[in-house]
Amino acid sequence: MRLMSQVSAEHARWALAADTDQGVRVCPLDDRGRQAGPVRHEPDAARAVGRLPAGTRWVWRSTAEFYPPLLRAGARVERCYDVEVAEGLLLAHEGRFGAPRSLAAAWARLHGLPEPADRPPDTPDAPPSLFGSGPVPLAAGTDPLAALLEVYAAQLARTAALPHPGRMRLLLAAESAGWLVAAEMGEAGMPWREDVHRELLTELLGERYPGGLEPQRLAELAEEVSRAFGPGERVRPDRPADVVRAFGRAGVPLRSSRAWELRSIDHPAVEPLLRYRRLYRLHTAHGWSWLRAWVRDGRFRSSYLPAGAPSGRWTTNGGGALQIPRVVRRAVVADPGWRLVVADADQLEPRVLAAVSGDAGLQQVSAGDGDMYAVLSDRAFAGDRERAKLALLGAMYGQTSGDGLRHLAELRRRFPAAVAYVDDAAREGEQGRLVRTWLGRTCPPAVRADPHGGEDTFDAEGEAAADAGADERSPGERGAAAARARGRFTRNFVVQGSAADWALLMLAALRRSLVGLRAELVFFQHDEVIVHCPAEEAERVTAAVREAGQVAGELTFGTTPVRFPFSTAVVGCYADAK
DNA sequence: CAATTCGGGGGG
């Protein structure tokens, strides 16, 4: 199929490795990853890339290391295969979790030699520095290109030996493409109007006072909160313990000062306190110091980390690019004459569940481009869309109580295969086994609980011990609670992770269809993309996004009736989308 | 004194 060849197949593959001087060495590869022609030395990586056809798939040690300098030198790569990323995915699939994944370690494993440890991951602090730490060095005397070829060929063989080699090949290609996209988005940056952001801060927070004092509006609100508790009272709204004590003195006992709990009580301090909290958050997380640290020359540049989360979802390194509050989106404004195409995949996770589970009923519900929850509620929930949505989400999250749970029975009756799919994943997790996404990303193993004390990370969450202070549960009860928590994790993993599989393929397809346009991908957040483009390209970009969603669905899940529609908006400002 | 945890709140 034509679509297939776009992402996976027949493009010449070349290996690229750093040379001892500043240059690189490259050579062509055959389809088993062996050298298929002479090695060429090139003094300049960008020139080396430019000399070969655009469709060439570059096999290299690390995209994060090689690609950003290439981009800065003006060289674009359409396809690559990232050997260290692949090593991580293959090791996980093989259940070898402790093993280091650098090229050096992979090569050492092939030779039965001691494996050097991986570099610790970058700590999120200063702006963009993807690999400040540099590569793990190869054993002395090892030729980098030869090591690369050897590890790559071995990876092809390991992939071929898997139960679903085609899926893993797709995943490796897609994850590699993800790293290309990540580097390009980091380079492009998100259009950001500093002046608009400052206006907004002044409007909401008031004047800033020098010397680290809180801005005017926060100071006033803090004052108002104190006054509400009576004369002489002094309450700092940003100190939860302070707040709880103050309400206690006022005769309102609270278990915490969380917003939902505050909202349930009747006291004049509540309203200004909640306003203070919202503005305080804006001030500390997206205020003036954030602007200074992250926005330069009209762009917000964050560094994206594909598969930063175990499920394959991306994270960012600093700047909080995936948590931009709605109010702040007003500052995301297209350049003059340009537009933002903002596209949001509709009901992605339920549609993914329909695709992976093969549930005939749920596939019928997902076979249209319209609001899937509406269709679902018409068929099974007496037209109550909200209940239908909560029931489905509850099933995917492993809800243990509440309203949605009551409707789970109805879901189970109507969509038995879909519910069984997530139930199976939960049971696997509870019994300590691993689960995988559709393309074969493997969940991390359960962390062993330490019998002599320290709980593991899938701990308590208070199933039995809501009140009673100290945890009264026996080790057996704690183990059972941990197993249930693990079950909820694996239950959700197969859906969230398979959605991340789809998103990678979608990004790869979209990226390819933007070649030749001036349009740039500038933002990606789980199920949402933003493309910045000249106004006259907006229509084509919108079509390209829709096409990419559909292509990704077919590539990821094969032939399926499930549709993967997007809600799209062409806007000048992000805040005006949706 | 530095590092870690907690509580609160932002995103999907």
Next chain:
DNA sequence: CCCACCCCCCGAATTG
């Protein structure tokens, strides 16, 4: 009222 899943970020409080 929330919950249940995956995250990031900040300042205060606590701990080594």
